[in-house]
Amino acid sequence: MAQIKTLGQFIIENQADHPYAKGELSRLLRDIGIAAKIVNREVNKAGLVDMLGQAGSTNIQGENQQKLDIYANEQFIAALKSGGECCIVASEENEEIVMLDTDVSLHAKYIVAIDPLDGSSNIDVNVSVGTIFSIYRRQSTSGRATLDDVLQKGVNQVAAGYVIYGTSTMLVYTTGKGVNGFTLDPSIGEFCLSHPNMQIPKTGIIYSINEGYYVHFPQGVKSYIKYCQVEDDSTHRPYSSRYVGSMIADLHRNMIKGGIFIYPVTAAAPDGKLRLVYECNPMSFIIEQAGGRATNGKKRILELDVRSLHQRTPIFIGSEQMVLKAEEFMADADEQEQVSIAS
Ligand SMILES: O=P(O)(O)OC[C@H]1O[C@](O)(COP(=O)(O)O)[C@@H](O)[C@@H]1O
Numbered sequence: 305m306a307q308i309k310t311l312g313q314f315i316i317e318n319q320a321d322h323p324y325a326k327g328e329l330s331r332l333l334r335d336i337g338i339a340a341k342i343v344n345r346e347v348n349k350a351g352l353v354d355m356l357g358q359a360g361s362t363n364i365q366g367e368n369q370q371k372l373d374i375y376a377n378e379q380f381i382a383a384l385k386s387g388g389e390c391c392i393v394a395s396e397e398n399e400e401i402v403m404l405d406t407d408v409s410l411h412a413k414y415i416v417a418i419d420p421l422d423g424s425s426n427i428d429v430n431v432s433v434g435t436i437f438s439i440y441r442r443q444s445t446s447g448r449a450t451l452d453d454v455l456q457k458g459v460n461q462v463a464a465g466y467v468i469y470g471t472s473t474m475l476v477y478t479t480g481k482g483v484n485g486f487t488l489d490p491s492i493g494e495f496c497l498s499h500p501n502m503q504i505p506k507t508g509i510i511y512s513i514n515e516g517y518y519v520h521f522p523q524g525v526k527s528y529i530k531y532c533q534v535e536d537d538s539t540h541r542p543y544s545s546r547y548v549g550s551m552i553a554d555l556h557r558n559m560i561k562g563g564i565f566i567y568p569v570t571a572a573a574p575d576g577k578l579r580l581v582y583e584c585n586p587m588s589f590i591i592e593q594a595g596g597r598a599t600n601g602k603k604r605i606l607e608l609d610v611r612s613l614h615q616r617t618p619i620f621i622g623s624e625q626m627v628l629k630a631e632e633f634m635a636d637a638d639e640q641e642q643v644s645i646a647s
């Protein structure tokens with residue numbers, strides 16, 4: 305049987321990849337791995353430990369917080385605090401940034417942005433959910449780190465990853481040197497390397513979008529969906545429509561099989577629904593590192609200016625050729641619109 309390699313071993317072995325390698329980032333990734341195991345334990349038995357359903361509170365997005373949203377948030381913040389390598393946590397579930405003000409973490413170099421539980425609407429129905437994390441180095445060199453240290457462009461990420469609590473539990477991450485996936489082996493309680501050097505296929509036959517909002521989509525998106533549904537053997541169309549409703553699960557599937565995931569602007573979400581800092585930037589870093597593409601229909605997600613903590617953006621992400629194709633339809637629709645305005 306092949307030698308297993310745990311996440312801890314892999315992180316240490318690859319520590320030299322990082323310009324600042326003194327072990328802090330490795331310890332930070334270790335802390336995230338520990339919190340992921342604790343959250344996984346509760347997710348797996350949520351119905352037995354009263355962890356299903358709403359917590360009775362709402363977050364800054366106006367969403368009803370699920371009990372597991374809050375539990376996961378507390379576990380990741382606690383692990384990052386006790387680990388001492390993180391000075392600020394920016395979370396979907398906290399309106400403001402969370403300053404980790406222990407003596408050690410005050411001087412820590414890293415910022416962690418996190419979506420503690422992604423796919424919250426799927427918790428109670430036993431469909432895959434996840435955790436998304438993004439890591440930056442603080443830019444300010446003296447005093448306390450501030451919100452400005454958090455509102456950095458996605459290109460500045462030093463690491464990003466996600467945990468998927470699905471048929472198996474996996475942790476997938478990048479530090480800018482490719483993407484690797486680790487599966488949790490409950491019998492030894494370790495994440496073990498199972499998906500080395502993940503590469504997303506350049507194209508695929510899966511499109512992933514909530515078609516229930518079709519009437520509210522921009523013309524370019526409507527045209528692209530029609531393109532996906534046309535019969536054409538030479539391009540393996542019609543494509544298959546797959547939509548789990550957990551960004552993590554939809555992107556993980558597409559990363560392995562190829563495909564495109566789109567969450568565009570809609571009437572209800574004029575800036576899109578998904579959040580730039582702790583959903584779109586980390587997932588775009590991972591997908592790009594796996595050979596894919598991620599834009600807002602025009603501009604690279606990782607180059608977008610970050611103005612606020614819970615800022616939203618439309619996103620077109622996945623297999624490179626499919627995202628480029630969707631962008632073509634967006635550009636054509638814009639052109640049409642310009643022509644009709646001009647005439
Ligand atoms: O129900 P919709 O509008 O299709 O939205 C589904 C999207 O919302 C999300 O659940 C938002 O994430 P959270 O669950 O972390 O709030 C994504 O995971 C998913 O892709």
Ligand SMILES: [Mg+2]
Pocket residue numbers: 419421422423551583
């Ligand atoms: Mg989310």
Ligand SMILES: [Mg+2]
Pocket residue numbers: 373396419420421422423424
């Ligand atoms: Mg969430």
